[in-house]
Amino acid sequence: MKRALYVLLGLAVAAALWEGYKAVGNPDGTVLFGVRILPRADDLSMPHLWTVLERLGRPELTGGRPVWIVVASACLFTLGITAAGFVIGALIGLLLAVAMERFRIVERGLLPYVILSQTVPLVALAPLVAGWGGTIMPPWAVVSVIAAYLAFFPVAVGMLRGLQSPSASGVELMRSYAAGWWRTLVKLRFPSALPYLFPALRLAGAAAVVGAVVGEISTGTRGGIGRLIIEYSREATSDPAKVYTAMLGAAVLGLVVAGLVSLLELPLMRHRRHVEVVTL
């Protein structure tokens, strides 16, 4: 409840900053030594928020569906892609973390590549997998793969840290109970890792949204919000508010994903209400 209030407060602050800058900013932007350091504040570059909201209500093209329906359905499409990518990525991240915790040699051999994987630019990666679309999997699934590629990383790293977090005495206690690797994992390592897992999942959620949006654009997949942003930005000069409706949709999508991920914590972290817990 309190959290929802903070989110609303954050939105209000963002809106106030936007309109505030529009009110005081130079319509031609602020240029220093030939470099524009502050953006233009005119109606073409930064339409009023109410113009954007009003644009949501009007049809996309004359006689077409209202923009808000188009944006909402595009967001839903991307949400599906994000969810699939998030689940696949989180599962892979979990499995990698468990494998790395179990076998020292896997950690040594794999961790550098896990980290390296995130330095490959997404735009370079996308064309490589784009060819999978329509052949071995539907085009949207390719975008999910890209989302998963970004989402697995925080989970793998955070979860590995979490699985390694129990104290030596906790591990010895389990050994004194003659508990093997699996039962130590279930009873000790996994519960100790939860405070590390949840921040990692939140990062993974954000990464999956970015992956889905950028993935849609770079593979040219139709139907999602990423594609919509590109389509609407072509009309930026004639209809500047339109592209911002799509961006607003992407922002809301990010918030919804973050909210859904934090809902996951509620049933699993009952003791957290009583205890301060380390975070990543």
Added chain:
Amino acid sequence: MSAVVVDKVTKTFNRGRTDEVTALSEVDLTVADGELVSLIGPSGCGKSTLLRLIADLIQPSTGTVTVAGQSAGQARKEQAYGIAFQQAGLFEWRTVLRNVELPLELRGLSKRERKARAEEMLTLVGLEDFAGHYPAQLSGGMQQRVAIARALAVQPPLLLMDEPFGALDEMTRERLQSELLGICTQTGTSTVFVTHSISEAVFLSNRVVVMSARPGRITASITVDLPSRDDAGRQSPAFFEKITEVRQALRGTPAAAPPPRASEGAAAGTDAR
């Protein structure tokens, strides 16, 4: 049959490396059934190491450890002992009750049995009203009592305790000492109790085993026979006599009045000086 037999055990950590440490050298120790033996000595003399060897958490470099007639490893697999460390080491995501249930869970007891047994143990340590609390909501002393209840939950024939009351205030400490004594006499549990408090060792034990450092060895084994183990016992001359005797043994000066009596199973190297 003895509860514990440690036979010529040497433990060297990091053997062959520059940071090689001989934590224990040629240690012999026998704990009889139902006996409470304290290990006392300066820090770093290998008390925890000896306890962990008995618990099969580490393996001896040479020598053998026997627990209840079997190898230490076998005894651990059969959960033949309960262990409590200096830090309570409770699982913070479990309630107090579920913490005490943990070893029972791993033994495969049914839910109802576990709950009944854990509640019984919590009553024993006086925490029955805190079953639903989380560890972070309890004071250090209460957490330690939960850890003791957890160690006792499987009703082990052998109890291993590593400075369990080390971090507690004097009052809690004395109360827990009495509770522990009550439990041990009630159930006939054999106990190995590590401490660095002389009075605690003398008050609790049938026998105080004194160790010295570098390399860790047993230097004396002092049998204690107090008239009673209660507040009167803490005031008795016998109590103070034994405290003096243990202190002198710790300092390495031969005791003035009664020389250290070597009891059965006494330490090798009693008169190493």
